[in-house]
Amino acid sequence: MSSTQTRVFFLFSLGYFVSYVFRGINLGFAPFITHDLGLSAVDLGLLTSLYFLGFASAQIPAGVFLDHYGSRRVTAATLLFAAVGVWVFGTAHSLGVMMVGRLLTGVGVSVCLGAAFKALAQYFPVGRLPLMNGLVMAVGGLGGVVVGSPLTWMLGFTGWRTICMALGVLTVLVAVSIWACVPDTRETHRQASLAGQFKGTLHILKSAAFWKIASFSVVTQGVFYAMQSLWVGAWLRDVAGLASAEAAALVSVLGVAMMAGCVGFGAAARSLERRGVSLYAFCGGGMVLFVMAQLLIMLGAPLPASLLWGAYGIFGGTGILSYAILARHFPAHLIGRANTTFTLVIFLLIFGFQLGVGAVLSLWPMTAGHYPSAAHLSAWSILLVLQVLSAIWYFLPSRTLARPLA
Numbered sequence: 563m564s565s566t567q568t569r570v571f572f573l574f575s576l577g578y579f580v581s582y583v584f585r586g587i588n589l590g591f592a593p594f595i596t597h598d599l600g601l602s603a604v605d606l607g608l609l610t611s612l613y614f615l616g617f618a619s620a621q622i623p624a625g626v627f628l629d630h631y632g633s634r635r636v637t638a639a640t641l642l643f644a645a646v647g648v649w650v651f652g653t654a655h656s657l658g659v660m661m662v663g664r665l666l667t668g669v670g671v672s673v674c675l676g677a678a679f680k681a682l683a684q685y686f687p688v689g690r691l692p693l694m695n696g697l698v699m700a701v702g703g704l705g706g707v708v709v710g711s712p713l714t715w716m717l718g719f720t721g722w723r724t725i726c727m728a729l730g731v732l733t734v735l736v737a738v739s740i741w742a743c744v745p746d747t748r749e750t751h752r753q754a755s756l757a758g759q760f761k762g763t764l765h766i767l768k769s770a771a772f773w774k775i776a777s778f779s780v781v782t783q784g785v786f787y788a789m790q791s792l793w794v795g796a797w798l799r800d801v802a803g804l805a806s807a808e809a810a811a812l813v814s815v816l817g818v819a820m821m822a823g824c825v826g827f828g829a830a831a832r833s834l835e836r837r838g839v840s841l842y843a844f845c846g847g848g849m850v851l852f853v854m855a856q857l858l859i860m861l862g863a864p865l866p867a868s869l870l871w872g873a874y875g876i877f878g879g880t881g882i883l884s885y886a887i888l889a890r891h892f893p894a895h896l897i898g899r900a901n902t903t904f905t906l907v908i909f910l911l912i913f914g915f916q917l918g919v920g921a922v923l924s925l926w927p928m929t930a931g932h933y934p935s936a937a938h939l940s941a942w943s944i945l946l947v948l949q950v951l952s953a954i955w956y957f958l959p960s961r962t963l964a965r966p967l968a
Contacts, residue, residue: 570744571682571697573744578698578701580644580674589794590722605657607921610916613665614787615668616665618906619669625902628676628677634741634745675698682694706816710816713810714806772892772900776907778849779904788919789919793916793938796933800935815868816875823877827848849877852880855870856874922940
């Protein structure tokens with residue numbers, strides 16, 4: 563890579579890493595903020611899920627800004643909102659103020675992945691983009707590792723509010739570095755207006771083909787990220803009976819496995835397609851394995867916990883291959899909006915699932931700071947049923963995909 567390519571890759575990957583840390587930070591903070599503010603499971607679920615609501619609500623306008631002003635300017639500017647958000651969150655002493663901070667953080671990092679993909683497309687040959695995009699996803703996935711054991715270790719000698727202040731400083735440094743070190747966009751395409759983007763999104767949402775492709779993927783991705791960024795830690799402590807350090811280690815295992823899956827499945831899909839296995843079928847098969855991994859965890863299968871949660875992480879990201887399926891079905895002038903809409907639905911489901919799990923858990927009383935196994939099993943069973951129903955829709959024969967959308 564040239565020096566310019568290296569800077570573009572490294573700095574935008576760092577931006578996505580920061581967004582991933584913010585996504586899962588409450589996984590480690592949960593016991594502390596619950597104790598400090600006396601939050602219920604519903605409060606915690608709502609508070610954490612507001613990140614995803616902010617992220618989702620900003621997707622369409624963020625796409626317009628990226629198109630008009632370029633990745634460098636938009637990412638540097640919006641990351642400052644994320645820094646303010648985490649500072650507000652870290653200094654708040656009421657649930658309402660914390661919610662504002664969490665929502666603002668989600669809005670602030672909403673462009674990080676899309677900006678990275680856009681920047682890479684401008685500085686790397688088309689043939690290298692699948693690998694470079696996968697590497698960005700893998701670097702971002704390190705954030706899922708950091709919110710495991712490393713975060714637990716830091717919380718052993720400093721408070722969660724101090725960590726919030728430090729994260730804000732790191733976010734500002736990343737914003738300044740992107741502004742100062744990334745070249746201006748060589749080519750800026752002015753596409754649809756904001757009104758046009760919303761109209762295009764509505765068009766996609768009315769497409770039967772979109773929902774056929776997205777059905778299983780959006781639900782599995784919603785479940786994966788809803789659990790990974792908050793409720794996995796509670797499950798490991800309450801149901802598996804693990805100490806905080808052991809639970810955090812498994813969260814890190816999950817994060818590493820997810821990184822491996824992001825890179826590995828992309829390469830495997832291309833190889834299998836040459837052997838006659840369609841990307842649609844391969845993606846569906848991976849998501850079925852993800853559902854099976856969840857079932858084994860829920861049933862307490864007599865397998866090493868690292869193996870079970872590693873499988874959860876590896877297969878949990880398979881649904882991302884649906885972006886490539888959408889690209890093959892929708893024409894070029896609709897691809898951007900199809901991707902944006904897909905992301906929008908996923909993050910809305912993450913918001914709903916995190917809040918929903920908290921609501922189900924709150925139906926049971928806490929005992930010594932823990933919810934009973936029945937509460938967790940009930941919540942995850944509902945999520946499992948939703949995934950099975952969406953899988954049936956995904957695999958039912960249909961003529962919809964045989965007709966590319968014009």
